[in-house]
Amino acid sequence: MTQPRLDVDALIQGDLARSQRARRRHFLPALLLTLLVCGGLLAITGVRGDLLDQPPWQLLLQISLWLLCFLIFPAIGLGLIFPSRSARVLLAVGGVLATVAAAIGQPGIHDLEGLRRHLEGEHGLGCGVVLLAAGGVILAIGVLSGAFVQRRRPAAVYWITAGVTLAALNTVTWHCPATGLAHVLPGHLGGALVLLALASVIALVAHVRGQEA
Amino acid sequence: MGRPRDPELAGLYQAMERYIDGDARAYARVHATLGRRLRGFLLRILSDREIVEDLLQVTFLKAHLARDRFTLQGGDPDGAVQAWYFAIARNAAMDHLRREYRKSRREVKHGAPDGDDLDPMAKIADQGPTVEELGLDRERELEIVERVQAAIARLPEGQREVVELHKLQGMSMAEVAERLDLREGAVRVRAHRAYKALARWLVPSIFAIFWSAP
Numbered sequence: 001m002t003q004p005r006l007d008v009d010a011l012i013q014g015d016l017a018r019s020q021r022a023r024r025r026h027f028l029p030a031l032l033l034t035l036l037v038c039g040g041l042l043a044i045t046g047v048r049g050d051l052l053d054q055p056p057w058q059l060l061l062q063i064s065l066w067l068l069c070f071l072i073f074p075a076i077g078l079g080l081i082f083p084s085r086s087a088r089v090l091l092a093v094g095g096v097l098a099t100v101a102a103a104i105g106q107p108g109i110h111d112l113e114g115l116r117r118h119l120e121g122e123h124g125l126g127c128g129v130v131l132l133a134a135g136g137v138i139l140a141i142g143v144l145s146g147a148f149v150q151r152r153r154p155a156a157v158y159w160i161t162a163g164v165t166l167a168a169l170n171t172v173t174w175h176c177p178a179t180g181l182a183h184v185l186p187g188h189l190g191g192a193l194v195l196l197a198l199a200s201v202i203a204l205v206a207h208v209r210g211q212e213a
Numbered sequence: 214m215g216r217p218r219d220p221e222l223a224g225l226y227q228a229m230e231r232y233i234d235g236d237a238r239a240y241a242r243v244h245a246t247l248g249r250r251l252r253g254f255l256l257r258i259l260s261d262r263e264i265v266e267d268l269l270q271v272t273f274l275k276a277h278l279a280r281d282r283f284t285l286q287g288g289d290p291d292g293a294v295q296a297w298y299f300a301i302a303r304n305a306a307m308d309h310l311r312r313e314y315r316k317s318r319r320e321v322k323h324g325a326p327d328g329d330d331l332d333p334m335a336k337i338a339d340q341g342p343t344v345e346e347l348g349l350d351r352e353r354e355l356e357i358v359e360r361v362q363a364a365i366a367r368l369p370e371g372q373r374e375v376v377e378l379h380k381l382q383g384m385s386m387a388e389v390a391e392r393l394d395l396r397e398g399a400v401r402v403r404a405h406r407a408y409k410a411l412a413r414w415l416v417p418s419i420f421a422i423f424w425s426a427p
Binding site for chain 2: 006008009011012013015016017019020023079082085151152153156
């Protein structure tokens with residue numbers, strides 16, 4: 001065998017890099033559309049009046065959650081980044097705790113006037129409806145962009161559905177000034193749980209169909 | 214009663230899963246863990262180091278192209294990754310040997326003078342198998358042995374132990390039961406399931422080998 005030997009290592013690394021680039025090409029338009037949906041929905045329904053008056057830690061937590069839902073969770077689900085198992089566990093547990101803390105906020109601090117107007121139906125929309133509508137549109141973007149068939153393991157779709165749910169929940173958190181459990185628990189977190197369950201079922205179906213195709 | 218797990222392979226299955234999902238660093242880990250072992254394995258089949266290096270590359274390339282078809286079998290995920298790569302390496306080596314065998318056969322044919330009357334040996338009637346036929350038979354036997362070994366390796370650990378002790382080591386069911394500290398009935402059930410699975414996996418392929426034989 002006198003022919004120069006192919007560098008298979010480089011070929012394989014190149015192929016993997018190419019598939020990563022293809023995934024990023026699918027991901028970026030979907031991310032832009034999702035940003036437009038969340039931004040548009042907030043523009044239509046209105047941003048809560050006390051957004052910048054919230055305690056700094058709460059605002060910081062909400063901004064971190066936007067990063068998680070738009071970048072980190074989908075990137076893990078799509079196979080653009082591969083954190084270790086411990087990092088994934090930390091992200092999942094931290095994400096859930098941060099979501100609850102950011103949604104409920106600091107007890108006793110309410111923009112009572114804003115809350116009264118919101119609960120009286122200032123915008124004519126319930127928080128749960130806003131959440132499910134936002135989540136539904138983002139989920140559709142995910143399904144249509146092929147986000148749920150990028151990785152072989154079905155577990156990967158949960159990262160994306162978690163991102164979808166978190167994006168919808170954050171939209172509602174920045175829209176609704178309520179922090180009391182009586183409203184947040186059923187209206188925000190309850191709606192998010194329903195969305196997460198529905199999105200997971202739809203995403204799994206899309207995943208299985210995509211893998212079979 | 215399972216085989217002791219190789220500490221060097223720890224985490225290989227996780228790396229393989231990430232590699233299948235597109236992680237280049239995980240591929241490097243798989244390559245680093247298995248490269249040396251595969252080279253040693255191929256060197257036991259072929260002595261030519263240059264060819265072994267080529268076949269090593271072929272093995273990684275074939276594995277890369279077929280990575281989506283990798284499935285976990287048995288109770289040792291890290292060992293399953295190694296077994297999968299070894300099966301690809303073995304097939305690559307066998308393909309190479311077959312090609313070399315055919316090539317040398319063609320060369321012998323082309324090198325022979327035309328017409329049987331020039332070859333005094335051609336006049337002697339030979340009812341026994343020719344060297345070529347013996348070679349093909351040997352090749353076929355090896356292929357069957359490999360398939361059987363691969364099928365046994367696919368069995369769940371509990372069933373594999375029973376088959377290995379009963380069929381390969383010739384123990385009676387009672388002896389196997391005593392050795393594995395199980396009731397004889399349980400051993401018989403495992404053996405029945407194992408042989409049923411082996412029959413399902415092996416019969417079509419062995420049939421195919423004979424069917425495709427000239």
